[in-house]
Amino acid sequence: MSAFFRNPRAARRSPWAVGLGGKGLGGLATALALLPLSAGCRQDMHDQPKLQPYEASAFFEDGRAVRPRVPGTVRRGAVIGDDHLTTGRVDGELATTFPFEVTAGVLARGQEQFGVYCSPCHDHAGTGQGMIVQRGLKQPSSFHVERLREAAPGYFFDVITNGFGAMYDYSDRIAPEDRWAIVAYVRALQLSQNATLEDVPAAQRVALTGEAGQ
């Protein structure tokens, strides 16, 4: 499912590398005239035999330099043994709490990640009318319906991790910590659409109403 590249330079490696004809002065003049054309003709150091990400490789059967992860291996830095964080479940049940404290920093990260991965369909307010939906993708449910407002945080994490309906899973694209940050931001979005003036700190009400709070 991954992609690899053909080497764009391979095709034009040879034409200018051939010996230059002519003898004596004529040869020298020819060589000098052709000198500019020889620029960039040798690419041995440029294209070393080592394999780089997404390069093609004749060595492996599938033609890719990138190798699939061997089952059972754990990548460096991966969290293991914390089901709450990585599966969104506690004792098999959808988690009702976050695995780490939700700070302003977490919410900011969640907002950013939501903008990148979720807003194309769910739109920036979470009503499910993003650009891709306008172009024909099935409209997802709004985050502001009763069912989802009452859903546990673990439910949203589970949907991001395993997909839901027409939505593909994002487990290979969004790290667990960022998935939780997105869940936290979805919670903030839900609050924003059902908030009253009393939810706004008194000091900031002025900006909304134009008058100082009582």
Next chain:
Amino acid sequence: MTQIFHPSFNTISKVTIFGAVFFLGGGLWLTAEVNRSGYVTNEGVVREQPVHFSHKHHVQGLGIDCRYCHTSVEVSSSAGMPSTKTCMTCHSLVWTNAELLELVRDSYRTDDSIEWTRVHDLPDYAYFDHSIHVKKGVGCTTCHGQVDGMPLMWQENSLQMEWCLECHREPELFVRPREHVFDMDWQPAEEQAALGARLVEEYDIQSLTNCSTCHR
């Protein structure tokens, strides 16, 4: 014995010797120019691709963020080529019968790779890392140009060492706030010199021009 060379040859030989300097100089200049041209660097050369993917449509038209597909750009040396699954996230439901996407559907079905033509090909002796550049406030467009206006992808800059060094010598002329790295339309709201100097301080951006920074 008659003279082989007429006296006028004195002048001709002088002119020839004098002219050779310009001839050689011209040859060297031409070599340098060709070396910097798109013929060698591929700068500005639109590359043909097996699937006519348009960044212009996906980025400018639909507003999809760079990171939606290039997921590893913040954490890895490689920005990451999206797997076919990423394409199919939408295209399993939109443009499902488009002939244009036949290769994509094939790849998803068979697990065979789509053989894209690499547009940005750094020499194997240069060790470039996307994640550190993103962290230090180098915007996507700074190196890749207005990708949101590219129907087919091309390389905006030469990617030659002298080009890298322009920024490595004076990063303050190019860096931007981190939160705008993926912003395609970002323009400095103040003098770049003042902003750059502040960011260099804040992000601890160093002017790294040691050979071993990139060549190991």
